[in-house]
Amino acid sequence: MTPTKGALLPGWLLVTSRRHVLCAGALDVEELSDLRRAIDRARTLVEKGFGQATLFEHGPAARGTG
DSSP states (O other), rough: BBOOTTTTTTTTOBOOOOSSSGGGSSSSSHHHHHHHHHHHHHHHHHHHHHSSSOOOOOSSTTTTTT
């Protein structure tokens, strides 16, 4: 979990995988499971302090796309 400088709003939190990949779909099964656990922990923390969390993946799903 990575708090980012210039957060969009209070409670903003960036959750990243350990390995840099283009998108979550490029992670192997174990890495994706680790990421999901991190997201679940982050959601719990955010919702305790800020209410319902909104989750999204930002970025392309394939190289060369917007």
